[in-house]
Amino acid sequence: MKCFYHVDQEAVAQCQYCGKGLCHDCAAKHIPCLCDDCFDQVNANANAQAAGAKKAYKKERNARRRDALAVTGKDMFTSSIAGFIMAAVGIFGLRYLETGSFSLEGVYWFETFLIGFLFFCVPFGWRVITYLEQWLPCILMSGPVAFIYIFLKFAGSLFIGIPVFLVWFMIYIVKLIAAALKR
Numbered sequence: 001m002k003c004f005y006h007v008d009q010e011a012v013a014q015c016q017y018c019g020k021g022l023c024h025d026c027a028a029k030h031i032p033c034l035c036d037d038c039f040d041q042v043n044a045n046a047n048a049q050a051a052g053a054k055k056a057y058k059k060e061r062n063a064r065r066r067d068a069l070a071v072t073g074k075d076m077f078t079s080s081i082a083g084f085i086m087a088a089v090g091i092f093g094l095r096y097l098e099t100g101s102f103s104l105e106g107v108y109w110f111e112t113f114l115i116g117f118l119f120f121c122v123p124f125g126w127r128v129i130t131y132l133e134q135w136l137p138c139i140l141m142s143g144p145v146a147f148i149y150i151f152l153k154f155a156g157s158l159f160i161g162i163p164v165f166l167v168w169f170m171i172y173i174v175k176l177i178a179a180a181l182k183r
């Protein structure tokens with residue numbers, strides 16, 4: 001048998017897939033022993049498979065991100081629990097900074113309520129910023145950079161928390177009403 005690609009050369013091997021004769025040089029080209037055509041075919045298949053896996057991964061990741069903003073009862077519940085903890089930390093923390101004691105004696109209740117509400121909404125803002133992080137460039141999340149980033153994220157959560165909470169709350173109520181009307 002002659003080499004499929006070099007008719008003047010004796011074949012010393014065969015392509016493992018299609019059985020074409022291959023000369024010494026051709027047989028040494030690819031591992032496992034494949035002709036050029038089969039090698040290209042195998043690579044194309046592998047690339048298609050990798051592209052398919054990448055697509056599936058992206059689809060799943062996007063679904064997960066959409067879930068993060070689904071405003072389910074569970075979302076509202078967990079964020080609210082975290083919100084009450086944040087509210088307590090905010091109210092008593094600021095009180096301590098202001099007066100050196102945790103006592104709420106003589107506070108302005110309206111002001112305290114507003115501070116509590118502001119901090120209560122932080123976990124809701126936090127969730128939205130977590131969602132937005134998918135468009136952030138990769139930043140080094142270690143050491144001081146991570147510390148600064150978390151601080152900025154907290155500040156951002158404070159800033160957008162109240163509107164996010166109000167919008168979410170309204171969406172949640174509408175969903176509840178829609179579900180009740182369906183019954």
Ligand SMILES: [Zn+2]
Pocket residue numbers: 015016017018019020034035036037038039
């Ligand atoms: Zn072949």
Ligand SMILES: [Zn+2]
Pocket residue numbers: 003004005006009022023024025026027
């Ligand atoms: Zn050859």
